[in-house]
Structure formats: structure tokens, C-alpha cells
Amino acid sequence: MGLQAALHLLYPPQCLTCDARVTTDFGLCGVCWRETPFVAGLVCDHCGVPLPGEETGKPEYCDDCLSVARPWTQGRAALLYKDNARRIVLALKHGDRLDLARPASQWLHRAATPMIQPDMIVAPIPLHWFRLIKRRYNQAALLSAAVSKLAGLDHCPDLMIRRRHTGSQEGRNRDARFANMQDALTLHPRRANRVTGRHVLLIDDVMTSGATFAAAAEACLAGGAKAISVLALARVAKDT
Incomplete structure (x- = not known):
């Protein structure tokens, strides 16, 4: 001291x-x-976006999650992707601000509390090897490692691999985002047995359409996972 x-x-x-x-x-x-727009109050139970109204104790869903099938059970986000939250995410992702992973993981852990179950295994959304070499680290893996430690959960940083370089999702509409991620993610062949019969918590830095989480969730379910939850540091939300 x-x-x-x-x-x-x-x-x-x-x-x-x-x-x-x-x-x-x-x-x-x-x-x-x-x-910094922290997410609080009533949220969509599938993607974590804030909703108008008061909490009733029952799951509520946003318009997007009512119109698009989600292959996961629950989802949460710590921040809205705008203002200072956007600066934090970009600094962690592209600015070598690895120190931001510590407070960000605490915000994530707080947001994930309603979803956490003892049998969960935590895994990050993977980067393609080319992007990982260029960036030198996977920000989602930094976050997932810290969240799993805070929650006392099993962590598998290389549970999934990205089979092809999908490029940036920025500038694509929703349909194009889902098409871009089609069959792009799969379980690591030497880690696939770790999801069998287990609830998987997938973690990424940003959720926009949910296409990346959907591709990862479908790969885990195909590998025998019993359920999927998703957790994003920041959620892109439509202006109202």
C-alpha cells in the first residue's frame, strides 16, 4: 500500500x-x-440494446430481434457504440491501449451478471490469422480472458478459428453482413470437444447486426453446445 x-x-x-x-x-x-453511454435499465434480452419502459421481470425484445432469428439464448452489452464509448473501443482495438481491457472487462462482467451460469465456457470471437499478425493481439480475447477470471468461468481463447479473411463489416447493410460471415467461423478441431453439452458465452468488442455472433453461435451449436449467450463491449443502436 x-x-x-x-x-x-x-x-x-x-x-x-x-x-x-x-x-x-x-x-x-x-x-x-x-x-460514456453505459447501458442500464430495460434492455432487449437477445442483444442488450436499451428499450423504453420499466423492467417487468419478463424478457423483452427489440424490433430487430423480433424480425431476425437469433441462434443464441441471451445477449448483453456494456456500452452504446457512440461518443466516448466509441473512442474507448477504437483505442483498445486499433490504438494499442491494452490497459483499457481491465476496466472494460469489469463493465462487461457487470452487464453479463444476468446471464452467467456455473457451467459456462467463455470464448472470444476470433480474428483471421492475417489480421492477428498485423494487430498483434485480439482485443476480444483480452476481454474474454478477464471476464472469465472475474466470473470464475472456464476460458478457451482459441475455441474458434476464422476460416477466411472476411474483411471489414463497416459500410455493409444487414444482409451483406450476414452473407459475409456465412460459414466463416468454425470450432478449432482440437478444442471442439470442450463445447459438447455446455453453455458457451461468446465475447466480442462490438455488436452491430449480430452477424458475427450468429456465425459463431451456429458453429458452436453444430459442435454440440447446449446453448449460447453473447456479450459485447459496445452495441450499435439505431438513433431514435
């Missing part, structure tokens, strides 16, 4: 996304906190 206090005197904690001083490590200042 003495060493920590001394370090704080020499290097006062700074906000995760600006230079403002904060009272604890890995914290946000008041301004950045207000600009």
Missing part, C-alpha cells in the same frame, strides 16, 4: 480517455463519465 501511495504521488491517476486527474486507477473523470 505504501508503494502504491508513493507511485500515486509521483504519477497521479489520470482519466482513461483524457489527461484529467482522477482518484483511482483505471477511472473516468466526471466529464468523460457523462460522455
Whole structure:
């Protein structure tokens, strides 16, 4: 504790996304906190997007999840993908801000609480090997490792592989996103037996249409998983 206090005197904690001083490590200042859209209250039970109204104790679903079949049981997100949340995701994904994985995993763990079950195995959405070499790390794997530790769950970072380079989903409409991910993900042949009869929690940084999660969920179900839940750091939501 003495060493920590001394370090704080020499290097006062700074906000995760600006230079403002904060009272604890890995914290946000008041301004950045207000600009970070955390998901709270009533949400769609399939994708985690916020819904109008009060919680009733019964599952509620957004228009997208009512019109598109989801091969998973439940889904949650910690943030909405806009404002400071978008900056956090992009810094983690493209800016080598690996330190952001620690607070982000805590937000994810809190969002995942209604879904967590003792028998779950946690796995990240994989990157294609070419993109992994270029980026040097998979941000989803950093998040899934930390969430599994916080939740006390089994973790398999290489449960899945991406069979082909799918390119960016950005700029594609919903149908094109699903077509792009068709048969793109599969279970790792040496890890496939780990999903048999188990509930799998899939983790990624961003959910937009749900196409990537759908491809991963279908691969796990085909491999014998009994159920799938999905968890995203940020959820893209339509403006209302």
C-alpha cells in the first residue's frame, strides 16, 4: 500500500480517455463519465440494446430481434457504440491501449451478471490469422480472458478459428453482413470437444447486426453446445 501511495504521488491517476486527474486507477473523470453511454435499465434480452419502459421481470425484445432469428439464448452489452464509448473501443482495438481491457472487462462482467451460469465456457470471437499478425493481439480475447477470471468461468481463447479473411463489416447493410460471415467461423478441431453439452458465452468488442455472433453461435451449436449467450463491449443502436 505504501508503494502504491508513493507511485500515486509521483504519477497521479489520470482519466482513461483524457489527461484529467482522477482518484483511482483505471477511472473516468466526471466529464468523460457523462460522455460514456453505459447501458442500464430495460434492455432487449437477445442483444442488450436499451428499450423504453420499466423492467417487468419478463424478457423483452427489440424490433430487430423480433424480425431476425437469433441462434443464441441471451445477449448483453456494456456500452452504446457512440461518443466516448466509441473512442474507448477504437483505442483498445486499433490504438494499442491494452490497459483499457481491465476496466472494460469489469463493465462487461457487470452487464453479463444476468446471464452467467456455473457451467459456462467463455470464448472470444476470433480474428483471421492475417489480421492477428498485423494487430498483434485480439482485443476480444483480452476481454474474454478477464471476464472469465472475474466470473470464475472456464476460458478457451482459441475455441474458434476464422476460416477466411472476411474483411471489414463497416459500410455493409444487414444482409451483406450476414452473407459475409456465412460459414466463416468454425470450432478449432482440437478444442471442439470442450463445447459438447455446455453453455458457451461468446465475447466480442462490438455488436452491430449480430452477424458475427450468429456465425459463431451456429458453429458452436453444430459442435454440440447446449446453448449460447453473447456479450459485447459496445452495441450499435439505431438513433431514435
